[in-house]
Amino acid sequence: MAQFLARQEAFATEISLQRATMERQQREIDEQVQRMIQREQEADWRHQEAAVALEAATQLARANAEAVAQAMMEAQAKAAGMRDHTSKADSSTFIYRSGALMLIVLIYVDDIIITGSTSAVISDLIGYLRTKFAVKNLGSLHYFLGLQVSRSAHGMHLSHTKYIRDLLTKTGLLESKPIPTPIALGSLSIHDGDLLPDATSYRSIIGALQFCTFTRPDISYSVNKLYQFMHSPTTVHLQAAKRVMRYLKGTPHLGLFIQPDTISQLHCFTDADWASCPDDRRSTSVYCVFLGLNLLSWSSSKQKVVSRSSTESEYRALANGASEVSWLETLLTELGFRVSSPSMLHCDNISTLHLASNPVLHARTKHVEIDCHFVRERVNRGSIRLEFTPSSDQLANCLTKPLVVSRFHDLRTKLNVLPCPLS
Structure with missing residues (x-):
């Protein structure tokens, strides 16, 4: 009987300990939830303050x-x-x-x-x-909103050299070891790593890097990818952001070089990486628009809807490129520059080119949104012409996905991301 009572007492003690452990764990979970709610409220307040400041700046600009x-x-x-x-x-x-x-x-x-x-x-x-x-x-224009302008006998060089060095100093990465590419091979996911206790530093870095993309198309893909995790960044995302900073540490002198040229035709290179996002399987679409030898406009962004085929994703990228070409034609015409017609759109997907120029295939493309057929209308009017470009010559490739060092550096040079030439 005594042994039975002892076992009952031990069992009751064990139950009490387990209950106390569970209550402690529940309190810790509740505290974590409260901290997360508080961080989200603080982020909302910061976003509201930023929105108010942006609205004030917009009204002042207007x-x-x-x-x-x-x-x-x-x-x-x-x-x-x-x-x-x-x-x-x-x-x-x-x-x-x-x-x-x-x-x-x-x-x-x-x-x-x-x-x-x-x-x-x-x-x-x-x-x-x-x-x-x-x-x-x-x-004379030398510095404008963090943008440095250098002139030489060869042309004009636009860069963010001082801005990048100030950013490296601010983030404590001025003495970091340089790295040859801004992003590692592979894909980033929202589930990688542990949530940051405070995302302020991450958001500050990404916001500053967004500004650098105005003269650095070579980091457009990396920054756009990291921007997709602004709402809940993790330790892995922060390391990826620091990798971009380390890449800039080794290349602060690079910038966009603009040189005199007699060619007056626009060339747009479009590309897409189908279902590249592991979280929602949306594709990445990019374009690069050249006037002669000079890069005028570029973009790397995740598509707003899921594409059911690689052809569909390429077609959406082609439509984005055609829209940008149309805008540039309007702007250049207003500035008194006569653009040669038709403008050229380069794509490395043969099926996409067939869809854009052959109305017989319309029944097979009903799932593609109507606005994508903007390309076909432009082709029929003769304002743009489509041309197949092999993947080896696709200049927009480095804005689509991570690349090996040699390929990345080759495309970076072809995008006119160069050091400032000597006078």
Whole structure:
């Protein structure tokens, strides 16, 4: 009887210990949930503050643009024959034209770039603006919103060298070991690694890297991929972001090189990586648009819907490229640049080219959204022409997926991401 009571007491003690352990674990889970809710609320507050700041900056930019537009209209009244208008392709650009004379004004909040056909007409406009605003003339364009502009006998070099070095210092990676590519081979998933206790540093790094992509198309794919994890970044995603920083550590001097060229035809290279995202199986679509030898526009983004075939994903990328070409044609025409027609769209998928140019195959493509057939309409009008380009010559490849070092460096050079040439 005594042994039975002892066993019962031991059993009761064990049950009590297990209950206490379970209660402690439940409290820890509740605390973790509360911390996660608190972090999400803090993130929402930061997003709301950022949205308010962005709206204020937008309103300021709009007010400045309207004020400058009014000043230019007054200047127009003083100069017979001068006429100006806001660009239809870019609302922050104002074009001022009279015969052979031309002025172009680009406004971003309270920063303005002015260029024109002669130095005298630029000086006249600056002088007139000084009568209306407190204007500080910084001379020839060398630095604008973190963007460095270097000129030489060979052309113009756009870079973020100082911005990158400041970013490396801010993140404590200035003395890190450089690495030859911005992203490792393989794919990243939302389930990789453990959630970061505080995602502020990760979001700050990715936001800064987004700004670097304005002159560094070689990191567009990496930054776009990492941007997809902004809502719940993990330790693996943070390491991937630091890898991009280490890549920039070894290449801060690289930037987009623009050189004089006589070719006036647009060439757009489009590509897609079908079902590349392991989390939702959406594809990645990219395009690169060249005017002659110079890269004008590029994009690497995840498609908004799931494509049921590689042909469909390539077709969506082709439609995005055609839309960008159409916008650039409008902008260049407004700037007085005559673009040779038709523009060329290069694709490495033969089936996609057949779908875009052969209406007989329409019954097989009903699952493709109607807006993708924008490409076919442009082909029928003769404004664009499609051309098959082998994968070995596909310049957009480095914006689609991770590549080995040799292939990545080769395509990076062909995208005109180069060091600043000597004068």
